[in-house]
Amino acid sequence: MGLCHGKPIEQQSKNLPISNEIEETPKNSSQKAKSSGFPFYSPSPLPSLFKTSPAVSSSSVSSTPLRIFKRPFPPPSPAKHIRALLARRHGSVKPNEASIPEGSECEVGLDKKFGFSKQFASHYEIDGEVGRGHFGYTCSAKGKKGSLKGQDVAVKVIPKSKMTTAIAIEDVRREVKILRALTGHKNLVQFYDAFEDDENVYIVMELCQGGELLDKILQRGGKYSEVDAKKVMIQILSVVAYCHLQGVVHRDLKPENFLFTTKDESSPLKAIDFGLSDYVRPDERLNDIVGSAYYVAPEVLHRTYGTEADMWSIGVIAYILLCGSRPFWARSESGIFRAVLKAEPNFEEAPWPSLSPDAVDFVKRLLNKDYRKRLTAAQALCHPWLVGSHELKIPSDMIIYKLVKVYIMSSSLRKSALAALAKTLTVPQLTYLQEQFNLLGPSKNGYISMQNYKTAILKSSTEATKDSRVLDFVHMISCLQYKKLDFEEFCASALSVYQLEAMETWEQHARRAYELYEKDGNRVIMIEELATELGLGPSVPVHVVLQDWIRHSDGKLSFLGFVRLLHGVSSRTLQKA
Numbered sequence: 031m032g033l034c035h036g037k038p039i040e041q042q043s044k045n046l047p048i049s050n051e052i053e054e055t056p057k058n059s060s061q062k063a064k065s066s067g068f069p070f071y072s073p074s075p076l077p078s079l080f081k082t083s084p085a086v087s088s089s090s091v092s093s094t095p096l097r098i099f100k101r102p103f104p105p106p107s108p109a110k111h112i113r114a115l116l117a118r119r120h121g122s123v124k125p126n127e128a129s130i131p132e133g134s135e136c137e138v139g140l141d142k143k144f145g146f147s148k149q150f151a152s153h154y155e156i157d158g159e160v161g162r163g164h165f166g167y168t169c170s171a172k173g174k175k176g177s178l179k180g181q182d183v184a185v186k187v188i189p190k191s192k193m194t195t196a197i198a199i200e201d202v203r204r205e206v207k208i209l210r211a212l213t214g215h216k217n218l219v220q221f222y223d224a225f226e227d228d229e230n231v232y233i234v235m236e237l238c239q240g241g242e243l244l245d246k247i248l249q250r251g252g253k254y255s256e257v258d259a260k261k262v263m264i265q266i267l268s269v270v271a272y273c274h275l276q277g278v279v280h281r282d283l284k285p286e287n288f289l290f291t292t293k294d295e296s297s298p299l300k301a302i303d304f305g306l307s308d309y310v311r312p313d314e315r316l317n318d319i320v321g322s323a324y325y326v327a328p329e330v331l332h333r334t335y336g337t338e339a340d341m342w343s344i345g346v347i348a349y350i351l352l353c354g355s356r357p358f359w360a361r362s363e364s365g366i367f368r369a370v371l372k373a374e375p376n377f378e379e380a381p382w383p384s385l386s387p388d389a390v391d392f393v394k395r396l397l398n399k400d401y402r403k404r405l406t407a408a409q410a411l412c413h414p415w416l417v418g419s420h421e422l423k424i425p426s427d428m429i430i431y432k433l434v435k436v437y438i439m440s441s442s443l444r445k446s447a448l449a450a451l452a453k454t455l456t457v458p459q460l461t462y463l464q465e466q467f468n469l470l471g472p473s474k475n476g477y478i479s480m481q482n483y484k485t486a487i488l489k490s491s492t493e494a495t496k497d498s499r500v501l502d503f504v505h506m507i508s509c510l511q512y513k514k515l516d517f518e519e520f521c522a523s524a525l526s527v528y529q530l531e532a533m534e535t536w537e538q539h540a541r542r543a544y545e546l547y548e549k550d551g552n553r554v555i556m557i558e559e560l561a562t563e564l565g566l567g568p569s570v571p572v573h574v575v576l577q578d579w580i581r582h583s584d585g586k587l588s589f590l591g592f593v594r595l596l597h598g599v600s601s602r603t604l605q606k607a
């Protein structure tokens with residue numbers, strides 16, 4: 031299997047050309063986002079007990095230097111897959127694109143049998159082509175028998191001659207498996223069946239006749255009104271929240287991969303093309319560089335990512351919908367990568383100043399380069415820009431699961447600090463958490479056990495939940511020994527300090543929480559005890575690293591110590607500091 035992808039490919043993909051052949055980058059704003067509120071919502075005013083000192087977060091943003099350019103806002107156009115990805119998948123690329131050895135000699139011995147039915151021709155009558163991509167072409171067809179008799183369908187035809195590597199074959203296998211498992215969501219293309227013969231694989235699905243979202247964007251001269259952009263965003267987030275909950279990351283979200291069912295203005299939008307999708311366990315990181323350049327998340331380029339990478343791509347789509355231009359743009363692929371990693375998107379030029387602050391905040395919360403600070407799909411649906419515009423039931427959010435695991439493993443000291451921080455959450459923030467709590471099925475007297483975390487997922491699980499091993503993960507959570515949680519402690523367990531930190535109001539949250547902690551919990555603590563609580567090993571020079579954590583006047587935890595504690599510490603992070 032892996033024989034075909036030797037060193038050259040590995041080296042190629044590691045040395046992504048994020049180098050100096052950059053000509054133009056989008057205009058950067060060095061001005062820090064005037065973001066409002068919580069990661070999930072805009073603020074309801076915090077009691078102004080505390081003066082905001084110049085924000086900790088106002089450090090200058092690293093950005094690529096401004097250049098003079100003719101077109102700071104190039105309009106959207108179809109996105110190409112990343113070259114390294116194509117090289118890996120196909121074993122070779124066109125001359126000039128990359129110097130990858132031909133993979134064709136490895137083709138001998140590749141198993142191209144999928145176990146699909148061979149009876150395609152007797153079931154469907156192929157019609158004209160309706161679309162084309164890198165991996166195949168799509169035709170319309172008519173059902174000849176069975177339940178689809180007389181019905182128009184779409185057939186994605188993937189030639190086996192194009193499957194020149196084991197990776198490419200595995201991709202097709204996974205595409206069908208994921209589509210089959212996830213189908214049924216109203217914003218996901220309906221899958222019907224898969225066939226194969228010696229030449230091709232045929233994926234039969236619902237025919238979407240309204241065209242690609244990209245074409246709609248172009249038709250409208252690039253711009254959507256906020257109202258229309260919201261309708262698109264809600265549908266994208268709904269299907270992506272669903273995928274993520276099942277442990278599937280799409281990895282190729284872009285306007286070309288969303289189709290309208292009909293030409294009707296109110297046509298639903300459907301996600302297609304799971305050709306690059308993969309399973310990801312909530313505590314796993316993927317490392318394959320996959321996707322399309324304009325939409326790729328910074329952490330994908332750094333080769334360590336999870337479902338948050340899709341949220342970045344959705345941020346890019348939202349940016350394009352609202353202003354008609356790409357947030358990260360350059361003429362060369364390496365230039366785009368550099369912009370993605372370093373540049374801040376432009377929110378200064380028209381139409382941004384005239385858009386609603388909620389809309390701007392929404393996009394910024396998705397285009398945060400730190401994936402830990404980015405909104406999840408379920409949270410994005412609760413963002414004030416969208417929350418009033420849909421009736422969707424917010425789905426369970428896997429971030430709640432990841433956070434409770436870390437919470438339970440934390441020291442009691444950190445738990446009490448988080449409890450204080452949870453008391454500073456505002457009403458809209460609590461609404462999201464209340465929904466997540468309710469999804470866990472609390473008992474009559476308002477408690478959830480670790481077992482509830484598993485039960486909630488089992489209700490919505492599909493074949494994909496098993497294949498992605500999300501079920502293993504939630505099983506592990508359900509086996510953690512911990513007391514039942516009431517809503518108050520649930521909030522402490524489920525709040526993300528990173529996401530809170532991304533907000534303008536972070537300093538106020540932290541100050542207020544420290545004040546509450548002072549009243550309720552702060553006590554004299556010895557450095558040795560603190561070190562034990564934090565689980566620091568004997569190699570850590572605790573009197574040096576923890577010195578500032580203690581207030582010298584009375585020996586209690588200092589504000590700095592409190593904030594560090596909130597973030598959680600390990601011997602490793604301390605030694606780096």
Ligand SMILES: Nc1ncnc2c1ncn2[C@@H]1O[C@H](COP(=O)(O)OP(=O)(O)OP(=O)(O)O)[C@@H](O)[C@H]1O
Nearest residue numbers: 160161162163164165166168184236237238303305
């Ligand atoms: N169900 C469908 N109904 C109508 N058209 C479709 C359908 N599925 C795909 N198409 C059209 O075919 C095109 C190619 O399909 P798809 O994106 O799945 O192929 P691909 O080879 O994986 O492409 P890519 O190069 O983007 O990876 C789509 O952009 C779309 O225009």
Ligand SMILES: [Ca+2]
Nearest residue numbers: 161162163286
């Ligand atoms: Ca296309």
Ligand SMILES: [Ca+2]
Nearest residue numbers: 163286287303
């Ligand atoms: Ca596609």
Ligand SMILES: [Ca+2]
Nearest residue numbers: 165303305306
């Ligand atoms: Ca594809």
Ligand SMILES: [Ca+2]
Nearest residue numbers: 308309310316
């Ligand atoms: Ca995998």
